[in-house]
Amino acid sequence: MQIVLPPELEALIQYQLDSGKYRTAIEVVLAGVIRLEQEEDIYQGRLQELQQDAQIGWEALQRGELVDGATAMAELRANLRTRYASEA
Template structure:
């Protein structure tokens, strides 16, 4: 194993959570499988939403982009203050300063 992987395994063994390296590796594999299951579920959901949107657009059931954005903004303005703060933190996390901003959002949640 590469030294960094060996160090991760050793850290888990030292923590007492696992009895041996095989248990650590099997736990990692289980997490990978769970992550893949989640990803596949999300992918299927997105594909279904895309199909629904495509079918709606073929039927002419579309909304102009500026109207859609106005509706989204109105919905955001009607959110309770806590949800609005969370949304602002999320938007900031999408910027180039995301890591720093998310730290501030996490700190604000604790207070």
């Protein structure tokens, strides 16, 4: 199998070879593929976390435990003022 690369990608591979970090173009491409796999694994893990967070939020909404953004920010500011006032 032969892959034809655009000139920009060929230049990037050559840059990596010239840096001395890699000995062959295959090593450069393999490093890129490994990095892509790692990023996809991270993305999948983060996606699952976000889905869990969304589910927790949905369940809290169903129980009537959520407040609007303005109320939440006001509560946070009040808590911070109280905390810093007690530390002074």
